[in-house]
Amino acid sequence: MAKKSSKVLTAAVNPAAPTLIDVARVAGVSPITVSRALNRPEIVSEAAREKVLAAVRVTGYVPNLLAGGLASNRSRLVALFVPTIVHSIFAETVQALMARLSQAGYQTLLGLTGYSAEQEEQLLAAVLGRKPDGIVLTGTLHTAASRQRLAQAGIPVVESWDLGEDPLDMQVGFSHEAVGRAQAEHLHARGYRRFAVVSVDDPRALRRCRSLVARLAELGLAEPPLEILPAPALVESGRAGLRQLLARDEGFDVVVCSSDTVAQGVMAEAASRGLRLPEDLAVLGFGNLSSAAQMHPALSSVSVEGDRMGTLAAEALLQRFNQGERARDAVRIDTGFHIIDRATT
Incomplete structure (x- = not known):
């Protein structure tokens, strides 16, 4: 007696490592839709994105980010430097920024500077070799070598948690x-x-x-x-x-x-x-x-509304990414602050 065919989504793929074509076949969509769902999810419908993600889970497909980066000149990677994660004063900014970038298909690499401009310089030397699409720094204090390196890299940079008179590029913070x-x-x-x-x-x-x-x-x-x-x-x-x-x-x-x-x-x-x-x-x-x-x-x-700072920093980067090679807009956003009186004053 012949077995009935199952309607359950299954991985009908080659025993070799699954490809984007395999994912497209399992999801019932075109390969270009798979590529867009994985690399630019904001331009794909939620229904199509869910089909693709389900197919990715079933097939075990792992995107070749290096190949995609070479083809598009994009790494889909943003580096974020904060002084410390010992306490949570920066946590809201980190979480909000990472969430917004993830929603747009970007991953975040976190580096700790230890409140040191010299440590930031060393991190930049290591991170820039990985070709991030953008960098978010905490503060406006940088070594001359860091400033030169970032200028030569030619990628969008956001200085957060501060406002200064000599911006590297974009600033989102307060005085x-x-x-x-x-x-x-x-x-x-x-x-x-x-x-x-x-x-x-x-x-x-x-x-x-x-x-x-x-x-x-x-x-x-x-x-x-x-x-x-x-x-x-x-x-x-x-x-x-x-x-x-x-x-x-x-x-x-x-x-x-x-x-x-x-x-x-x-x-x-x-x-x-x-x-x-x-x-x-x-x-x-x-x-x-x-x-x-x-x-x-x-x-x-x-x-100081750290979560708002993180979201606005991410939005500034995403807007710059979408501008491509066009003239760069000046961005200087004062997120402000307010004093909250409670029982200790």
């Missing part, structure tokens, strides 16, 4: 100097007069710190005591910073921190010493991590 001024003015308006600062030696954090100190001087206040600790920002950084400030016995009623992680350490050290927040000591963080509102007491912070 750290404006944040420092706003912190000083906001806390001064709330009646605080004796400031202190706990920061890590991240160049952007130090710029915020210098701006805050300068604005406090304009407001007629004394220069605040500073504790600058090695990056990355850790909870222990905040604990150590407050311990050292208290040992100096200079008197202060509010501590401005370079990140929410540092602020959490300040809060923990204050609690261990029986200090009440904000009655004995107010604390202001930076970054507005998801944990800030859930702490007890809830942490006041500066929100």
